Amino acid sequence: MSSDIGVPEPAAAEEGRAKDHASLRLWLRLLACHNLIENRLRNQLRLGFDTTLPRFDLMAQLARYPEGLKMRDLSRLLMVSGGNVTGLVDRLVEEGLIERRDDPRDRRAYSVHLTAAGEASFAGMAEHHERWVVDLLDGLPADDRARLHDILGRLKTHLATLPPLG
Amino acid sequence: MSSDIGVPEPAAAEEGRAKDHASLRLWLRLLACHNLIENRLRNQLRLGFDTTLPRFDLMAQLARYPEGLKMRDLSRLLMVSGGNVTGLVDRLVEEGLIERRDDPRDRRAYSVHLTAAGEASFAGMAEHHERWVVDLLDGLPADDRARLHDILGRLKTHLATLPPLG
Numbered sequence: 511m512s513s514d515i516g517v518p519e520p521a522a523a524e525e526g527r528a529k530d531h532a533s534l535r536l537w538l539r540l541l542a543c544h545n546l547i548e549n550r551l552r553n554q555l556r557l558g559f560d561t562t563l564p565r566f567d568l569m570a571q572l573a574r575y576p577e578g579l580k581m582r583d584l585s586r587l588l589m590v591s592g593g594n595v596t597g598l599v600d601r602l603v604e605e606g607l608i609e610r611r612d613d614p615r616d617r618r619a620y621s622v623h624l625t626a627a628g629e630a631s632f633a634g635m636a637e638h639h640e641r642w643v644v645d646l647l648d649g650l651p652a653d654d655r656a657r658l659h660d661i662l663g664r665l666k667t668h669l670a671t672l673p674p675l676g
Numbered sequence: 677m678s679s680d681i682g683v684p685e686p687a688a689a690e691e692g693r694a695k696d697h698a699s700l701r702l703w704l705r706l707l708a709c710h711n712l713i714e715n716r717l718r719n720q721l722r723l724g725f726d727t728t729l730p731r732f733d734l735m736a737q738l739a740r741y742p743e744g745l746k747m748r749d750l751s752r753l754l755m756v757s758g759g760n761v762t763g764l765v766d767r768l769v770e771e772g773l774i775e776r777r778d779d780p781r782d783r784r785a786y787s788v789h790l791t792a793a794g795e796a797s798f799a800g801m802a803e804h805h806e807r808w809v810v811d812l813l814d815g816l817p818a819d820d821r822a823r824l825h826d827i828l829g830r831l832k833t834h835l836a837t838l839p840p841l842g
Contacts, residue, residue, distance in 0.1 A: 533810040536821055537713065539828040544710040545755055546835040547703065553841050589711055644699040649834035650827070655702055658827045661820045662705040668815035669712040675719050 547646055554642050559635050564588075566639070568598050569624060569632040572608060578621030580613075607631055713812055720808050725801050730754075732805070734764050735790060735798040738774060744787030746779075773797055 552563045571587045572579060579587070585595045599622055602608040607628035613619040624632060647655060718729045737753045738745060745753070751761045765788055768774040773794035779785040790798060813821060 531806075532821070532825070533813045534806050536813060536825045536828070537809045539825060539832060540706070540710060540713070543828050543831050543835060544706060546832065547706070549755060550835075550838070550841070557842060589715055640697075640700050643703045646835065646838070647699045647702060647831075649838075650831050654827045654830060655698070657823060658831070659698070659702045659705060661816070661824045661827075662702070662709050664820060665709050665813075665816050665824070666705060666712065669709060669716075669812065672716070672812070672815075675716070676723060 547643075550646060551639065551642055555635070555639070558638055561635070564594070564598055565602065566632075566635060568595070568602065569607065569628060570636065572622060572624045573629070573632050573636070576623070578611060578623040580619065580621050584622060602628070713809075716812060717805065717808055721801070721805070724804055727801070730760070730764055731768065732798075732801060734761070734768065735773065735794060736802070738788060738790045739795070739798050739802070742789075744777060744789040746785065746787055750788060768794070 548563070555561050555563060555566055567588055568584070571584060581595060581599070584599075588595060599608065599610075603610060606625055609623055609625050610620045611623055613621060650658070714729070721727050721729060721732055733754055734750070737750060747761060747765070750765075754761060765774065765776075769776060772791055775789055775791050776786045777789055779787060816824070
């Protein structure tokens, strides 16, 4: 009897593997769709505005937070390392698209904001970006889009509640 | 009458905007799910195997092609620039996990392959990677997973048939 411990029956193991492979295939399919859309948008930003996706994403986060963002929060929202964000911020400040403002409550801290020029530049790009996204997703039937939105909402909620890793 | 040309009725414009925003929200939701899963897997590879996602992805592609891959094809499959792939390949060759082999039909060309050590190393990581993916997606009901797989399949087919930009 002890030989059974931890060793699934052949049929159950087979079933488990089939489910494993289904989950992996689902993730690879989501990854492929993400990569195809993101690469398309990346190329459109380059061809249409001579800019990069990280620059667009950074400006998009600042557009969502007119009260400005601390570097730490900006890094977290962009899910990239602090070093990369610092370099991007430096470049966009040089170009007059964003600015650093001192925090009156903390001399060592500052927040980052879009300038008026940055707001205007981002608004122009965002309008095209949204049009590109609409065109990319229009090929999917409307009821597929609605169901996809619902299911991804449940997936996002589940993923956001996972405990942090070790 | 000429004032109507190109100017949608207010109601139609409103409807168009609502659809636009729905598509953008759908893309942002897909992006969020992708980022949450990818960041989790990235951290698990780092904590469990002291390795990075680009290294894992490169070895995964070579595992899929035992006959080896040209650098050009490897870059295309990984959807990253050639320069980055060259640096990764150099490191993995130094570590004995992959090797370059001359192409007998073309003196200037070579292909890249997993070594036996690379195959063993990748097999160990791949088993854990699949388990992590299963655990991440298990929180979604089985019928949601099945429908998501179907809809993403249609989306992928649509995206893969888009004409190139430019």
